Every structure is written in C-alpha cells, then in structure tokens.
Amino acid sequence: MFVKHLTLIDFRNHKNTEISFESGVNLLVGFNGQGKTNVVEAIEYVSTLSSHRVAGYQPLIKKDASGALIRLKVSHETRDVIVDLELNRENPNQLRINQSPIPKMRDVLGTVYSVVFAPEDIDIVKRDPSNRRSFIDQLLVQFSPRMSGVISDYERVLKQRNTLLKTARSTGTKGSALSTLDAWDESLIKFGSEIVQTRLSLLERIKPHLTEAYQAIATTNNEPTILMKSSLLGSQVVDDYEETELEYLTISELQKVPDLYREKLSSVRNKELERGITLIGPHRDDLVLLLGDLPAKGYASHGESWSYALALRLASAKLLSAESKTGDPVIILDDVFAELDAGRRDRLAGLVAGNEQVIITAAVAEDVPSSLKATVFEVSQGEVNRV
Numbered sequence: 001m002f003v004k005h006l007t008l009i010d011f012r013n014h015k016n017t018e019i020s021f022e023s024g025v026n027l028l029v030g031f032n033g034q035g036k037t038n039v040v041e042a043i044e045y046v047s048t049l050s051s052h053r054v055a056g057y058q059p060l061i062k063k064d065a066s067g068a069l070i071r072l073k074v075s076h077e078t079r080d081v082i083v084d085l086e087l088n089r090e091n092p093n094q095l096r097i098n099q100s101p102i103p104k105m106r107d108v109l110g111t112v113y114s115v116v117f118a119p120e121d122i123d124i125v126k127r128d129p130s131n132r133r134s135f136i137d138q139l140l141v142q143f144s145p146r147m148s149g150v151i152s153d154y155e156r157v158l159k160q161r162n163t164l165l166k167t168a169r170s171t172g173t174k175g176s177a178l179s180t181l182d183a184w185d186e187s188l189i190k191f192g193s194e195i196v197q198t199r200l201s202l203l204e205r206i207k208p209h210l211t212e213a214y215q216a217i218a219t220t221n222n223e224p225t226i227l228m229k230s231s232l233l234g235s236q237v238v239d240d241y242e243e244t245e246l247e248y249l250t251i252s253e254l255q256k257v258p259d260l261y262r263e264k265l266s267s268v269r270n271k272e273l274e275r276g277i278t279l280i281g282p283h284r285d286d287l288v289l290l291l292g293d294l295p296a297k298g299y300a301s302h303g304e305s306w307s308y309a310l311a312l313r314l315a316s317a318k319l320l321s322a323e324s325k326t327g328d329p330v331i332i333l334d335d336v337f338a339e340l341d342a343g344r345r346d347r348l349a350g351l352v353a354g355n356e357q358v359i360i361t362a363a364v365a366e367d368v369p370s371s372l373k374a375t376v377f378e379v380s381q382g383e384v385n386r387v
Ligand SMILES: Nc1ncnc2c1ncn2[C@@H]1O[C@H](COP(=O)(O)OP(=O)(O)OP(=O)(O)O)[C@@H](O)[C@H]1O
Pocket: 011, 012, 013, 030, 031, 032, 033, 034, 035, 036, 037, 038, 039, 059, 060, 061, 062, 063, 335, 361, 362, 363, 379
C-alpha cells in the first residue's frame, strides 16, 4: 500500500498542508523544527492511533486551534481508501472512512499500515521495559486491531482493581471487598492472558525476520533473540524497572497462560493487598533482547544497539508485508540517516529501496544516499513544497 495524498489542517505546526506522495521513495528535507516529523507523525497516528513522540493526541492539535484534521488517501492493491481523522480538544474525535462516519476510532486501524523508525527507538534497546512493551503492543495492534480494545479493557480493569486493592489496604480487608476482587481477577486474567498470548505469538513470528534484518544491517554473525520475561512465572514479584531474574515464557506454554496467570495471582494475593497494587500481568512483563548470549541492554555497543533497534523495525515491516493482504507497510525513516555511518546508510538504503513506499525525513539531504532521493519535498515553517 502507499499514501497517495495527505491533508493536514491545524495539525502540529501545519495550518493547511497538502502533499501528493509517490509510491517508492519520498524525501522530506528542511531545517530543524520546520515540521518534517510532524508530517510522518500524522501518518503514524492514523496507522496505530499512537505517536512515537507523545502519549495522547492533544499535543497534535495546533496551538490555539480547537481541532485538527488528518486526511489520507491510501492506495491499497485494487482500490483507494480515504480516511478522515478529526481530533478535537473538547468534543469527541471523529472518524470517516470513504466519507462514511465510523463510530469507533479503533476501526481506523488497518486502513494504513506503517512502520516508523526514529532516533527514539534506541530506547527500545537501552531503556526501561515500558519502551519494549510499547514496541510489541503497537505492532500487535496493527496485526490485530481488535487487540486495541483488549488492551484498553485490560488497562481499565487494572485501574479499577488497583483502586480496590488500595481501598482494601486502607480499610482492612473485608469479605465483600475480597469477593469483588475475585470478580475483577477473572476479567484481568481474560484480557491479560490474551495480551500475553498474542505477544508471544507475535515474537515467534518475527524471529526469522529479525535474524535476517540484523545480519543485513550489521553484517556480523551475532544472532539476535527475543525472550519474554514474564511476571506470571516463578515465585518472585518484581517492580517495574527492577533487574531481577524472572523466568522466560515460551511459545510451548501458550495454552497454559490463563492457568499460570490464575495460579500466580492467587499466590501473590496477600502481597497485593499489602502493597495495594496489581503485581503481575502484561503491564509488568519485559522483552529481553539478546545479542548472542548477552542482553543488548547493558552490553551492546552504541552501534550494535542502533542496528538492533533498526532490525526490530525492519523485521516488523517484513512480517507485516508477509501477513497482510494489502502489500507492504509504508516504511517511515524519521531523521535516522544522520545517526548512521556510511556503511549502514548504504545497507539501509538497499534494504528499504524495494518497499512499495518509503518516506524519509532529513535535515541535511546529503546524509541520505542518492538512491533514496526519487521524490523530494522541502518543508519550511509548516509548509511543504515539492522540489
Ligand atoms: N501543537 C502544536 N502547535 C503548534 N506548533 C507545534 C505543535 N507541536 C509542535 N509544534 C512545532 O512544530 C515544530 C517541530 O516540528 P517537527 O518536529 O516536525 O520538526 P522537524 O522538521 O522534524 O525538525 P528536526 O529536523 O529537528 O527533527 C516545532 O517548532 C514545534 O514548536
């Protein structure tokens, strides 16, 4: 698939921007702070209902405007789809697909697939578990838009359960509070297990693509592996960010997840009542990114970490093209060429050049290999012009 046309009204610093993209490679160039990332962020938002820069959509609306509009015309294999996503500060957001109003925002998922690689992605490799959970969940939602609902349901139940645990802690645990807790537990296990299981399955499917992508970009024989460190296993309970040895959950245990969940939940019940917080579940799990035998976090060099992050995104793109019926996802490379050495730049160019559409941003056009300069746009003060 590819984005044919993008309209932005009052989106970030774009008051009224029209861009006709081409299939193949599109390059957006311009000085810092002119609105390049803002353009690709709009496509990312329609694609995943999230941004790699902020949580929530309020910052996406132009300062002093009451709402923003992103309109995308996307070419699928045999037809075009027009998506209108209206983000409003006060009123509910609105979605239209081919002019028909669609009540649920999450139904926008699947209209355009994209994979964004940006400098912030180094955090997936180097920083805390929440970055890795966001990586996997953002991808998960593209494969299975329904999971967006499951994730919100899980978060809602988690919040309510935490409130109940807090109340139980401050008032002393009473019989009725405990039976309400049992009811919440069932919902928690249902939604939570589904998240854990779909994450596991996704990791299994991305594996071969990751190995291939890493070797293509880094040209070393170090094998990347992803393991799922799960709070559902073992006897330990850990805080997020804590480097404790948790056990790994494997694909062979997929069917057992709800049982493991139930068992562990009952074994930590007293601790949860003591602490007033839910101690296990997908919100406490982590992915361990191994390079050879060592975790990339804390061991990999800066260059290796970059290659790893890039390989995760390239592998995501490969898996999306392999499993979706609408062709390749749009590959977005936001400001990444400046960070790479010449060898990696050329290898990256070679890897993405054949994708149906690639959208690249760069402050310095010379950082981008010349094979990736087919269609060039200049971005200046929120205005975009084809060169
Ligand atoms: N909600 C908003 N309303 C108005 N302006 C905004 C809003 N959000 C961001 N901006 C402005 O957009 C500009 C940043 O745009 P963007 O991040 O797209 O820059 P860029 O061209 O990618 O720059 P760089 O090369 O540094 O990455 C900043 O000047 C910022 O103040």
